[in-house]
Amino acid sequence: MSPDKSPILKVSKLVKRFGGFYALDGLSFHVVPGEILGLVGPNGSGKTTSINVISGLYGPDGGEVVFDGASIGGAASHKLVHRGINRTFQVPKPFLSLTVRQNIQVALAYGQAAGDAAAAPPSMAQLLEEYRLKEVADRPAADLNSAQQKMLDLTRALATRPRLLLLDELAAGLNPAELDWIAGRIKALAATGMAIIVVEHLMGFIEQITDRVIVLNAGKEIFEGTLATAVHEPQVIEVFLGGEHAH
Ligand SMILES: Nc1ncnc2c1ncn2[C@@H]1O[C@H](COP(=O)(O)OP(=O)(O)OP(=O)(O)O)[C@@H](O)[C@H]1O
Numbered sequence: 281m282s283p284d285k286s287p288i289l290k291v292s293k294l295v296k297r298f299g300g301f302y303a304l305d306g307l308s309f310h311v312v313p314g315e316i317l318g319l320v321g322p323n324g325s326g327k328t329t330s331i332n333v334i335s336g337l338y339g340p341d342g343g344e345v346v347f348d349g350a351s352i353g354g355a356a357s358h359k360l361v362h363r364g365i366n367r368t369f370q371v372p373k374p375f376l377s378l379t380v381r382q383n384i385q386v387a388l389a390y391g392q393a394a395g396d397a398a399a400a401p402p403s404m405a406q407l408l409e410e411y412r413l414k415e416v417a418d419r420p421a422a423d424l425n426s427a428q429q430k431m432l433d434l435t436r437a438l439a440t441r442p443r444l445l446l447l448d449e450l451a452a453g454l455n456p457a458e459l460d461w462i463a464g465r466i467k468a469l470a471a472t473g474m475a476i477i478v479v480e481h482l483m484g485f486i487e488q489i490t491d492r493v494i495v496l497n498a499g500k501e502i503f504e505g506t507l508a509t510a511v512h513e514p515q516v517i518e519v520f521l522g523g524e525h526a527h
Pocket residue numbers: 298303321322323324325326327328329330
């Protein structure tokens with residue numbers, strides 16, 4: 281990561297309410313090209329909601345999302361894909377009756393409609409090879425195991441040539457060898473200049489791949505810095521372990 285680059289994404293004082301409940305309560309952070317930023321925090325702290333708002337699944341109720349210099353808060357997901365933001369889902373939802381290859385073809389075609397993006401589109405062969413889907417390329421997505429479904433979800437996002445990639449618990453359910461391998465893949469993507477935001481509960485994985493983390497609690501940032509520093513911060517220990525263990 282080059283720390284001197286200007287942010288590709290800037291989130292300022294973001295608010296998202298569900299009824300009277302504040303899932304995001306004035307959240308601000310940024311990410312620069314080539315950086316892997318971790319969003320961590322206890323269950324319900326607003327990690328997935330952050331990704332849902334940045335990717336256009338939900339409109340914000342306050343604050344601003346600026347991507348590549350333009351305000352995008354409230355823009356629809358499909359428009360944001362063409363601007364260069366794509367994501368994976370905690371529970372992938374491929375077209376189950378289509379084959380793996382057909383699922384990727386749909387995403388490649390959709391990505392192509394974005395026109396003149398900075399990066400050349402990845403090829404089908406490259407995606408199948410790099411994400412270990414070659415053997416199952418002509419099987420329906422319904423036949424895949426959960427790790428393969430996650431890789432299909434990732435290739436679907438990559439097929440649209442994102443400059444900002446949002447990964448929502450991609451690593452959950454992978455075995456240790458798969459975790460090591462996917463950590464390497466994510467780092468290789470960042471090395472191409474892609475900005476990547478990773479939501480994960482697996483702290484070893486977060487430590488292995490992130491340059492920086494934001495720790496959330498109740499929709500607010502309570503820490504920003506490296507994970508190695510975060511684990512010594514009393515307010516971080518408090519939200520992860522509860523008050524009586526914190527001191
Ligand atoms: N569509 C929704 N309607 C109502 N409440 C919601 C909705 N989406 C999220 N919430 C609430 O907002 C809060 C934050 O949820 P969010 O999914 O962002 O948390 P999270 O940090 O990703 O948690 P987890 O680690 O369990 O995935 C939770 O209390 C959740 O119940």
